[in-house]
Amino acid sequence: MPPKGRSTYRCTECGAEHPKWVGRCEGCGAWNSVAEEPAARKRRSGGAAERRAGAPSAQPPIRLSAVERGGVGRWKTGLDEFDFVLGGGVVPASLTIVGGEPGIGKSTLLLQVAARLEAGGISTLYVSGEESPEQVRLRADRIAEDCGRVHLLPEVRLEAVMAHAQTLHAGVLVVDSIQTTYSEDLEGAPGNVGQVRECAARLMRFAKETGTAVLLVGHVTRGGVIAGPKTLEHIVDTVVYFEGDPAHDYRVLRAVKNRFGSVDEVGVFEMTGGGLRPVPNPSAAFLSGRDPAAPGSAVTALMEGTRPVLVEVQALAVRSSFGTPQRVANGLDQRRLALLLAVAERRAALPFHELDVFVNVTGGVRLDEPAADLAVMAALCSSVQDRPLPADAVFLGEVGLGGEIRPTAGTDRRLAEAVRLGFRRAFLPARTRTTAGVETIPVPHVADLARRLAA
Ligand code: TYD
Ligand code: MG
Secondary structure (H helix, E strand, O other), X not given: OOOOOOOEEEEOOOOOEEOOOXXXXXXXXXXXXXXXXXXXXXXXXXXXXXXXXXXXXXXXXXXXXHOOOOOOOOEOOOOHHHHHHXXXXXXXXXXXXXXXXXXXXXXXXXXXXXXHHHHOOOOXXXXXXXXXXXXXXXXXXXXXXXXXXXXXEEOOEHHHHHHHHHHOOOOEEEEEOOOOOEOOOOOOOOOOHHHHHHHHHHHHHHHHHHOOEEEEEEEEOOOOOEOOOOOHHHHOOEEEEEEOOOOOOEEEEEEEEEOOOOOOOEEEEEEEOOEEEEOOXXXXXXXXXXXXXXXXXXXXXXXXXXXXXXXXXXXXXXXXXXXXXOEEEEOEOHHHHHHHHHHHHHHHOOOHHHEEEEEEEHHHOOEOOHHHHHHHHHHHHHHHHOOOOOOOEEEOOEEOOOOEEEOOOOHHHHHHHHHXXXXXXXXXXXXXXXXXXXXXXXXXXXXXXXXXXXX
């Protein structure tokens, strides 16, 4: 046992205790899973420790039927796409983490949110551990919202952050970011697993005890995880990710966990010279700039949460100048592309083994749904055949290894969105019925698709 008052180290995967920090847990062999735990502190009366020790809590147990109904109160920011993704607005006494890669626009989003909440009469404290007040002021001057009344605090020590939030009676506390915040009770450097976990856990307690809504910025690594282990997601109420290709202006805010709303809902924003602007009609935005007369361009309808969104898939196949042909996928899983190319080669006799293939999804959107397979296949066929696809057609269907086209869920909703944007034809798996009012073109197999498009 380490001496009294010193920190202990515990594996977040298997719970094994270690006398000092190690990169790999000796118990379960997991890498980078050992985190520092705060030294045991003196019990204060009424503290959580005492309650655990047997003293009854202030409130006696009550029957569930005696619990008052009533929904959760929410603070609307008026930034519609943000409110929508959170389930209707910011929930008091909740902890939300906003994750995203550096440079995607997290600080901009939360500064806009802070300004809007403050304008609505909710006192807001924006804590920046990454940027100086001058840098934050520069950003504030760019965005359309008036940030003048937002309280700003450059601070990295968690204890100071919470003390200031309490003195200010802040309704909303923004902490930018969890990786720069640290607690003086822990020895580890800011950003390490132990610090990040402990700071998040304490901010959660702070939110519940004071009724403050805490919004936490979390940088994600290239692998897409917040601060290494996923353990943070269990600690907080809501996790939203801010995604997009920094080279494009569109940003997608996606809820992956929400104790106060549904998950998988997305909100679309556009990064402009004056901050982030909600995009109320994402389909039209994603299709703007499309040239339907260009070979290799196909349109499909994705389900983003409960909303259908149309996107354009582009493919370019050119004769390979090296021995091993290149496969480059943007916005699409590289392995999914490899699978579709193998199916096209084997089941529709398209000569991809001698072609370099590039696939791109416009607007920085990701195709994570098998329903988009048929559009990728159509774009590939169109590029190989060097013939444009019908301009008013959408493609929906999953491609199986045998080359068969399988039905997908939500066909009517997806097609209704396509009709709304002027599409009149839909290439669909065989025997698909729809009430959406489009001409349906059944394609049971990728060979049928290739034949049909070549005709
Ligand atoms: P930022 O919010 O700093 O990203 P993060 O906090 O996720 O690291 O913003 C990143 C980019 O947004 C930066 O490259 C500048 C750009 N930007 C605009 O294009 N318009 C604007 O009005 C603002 C404030 C930023
Ligand atoms: Mg930032």
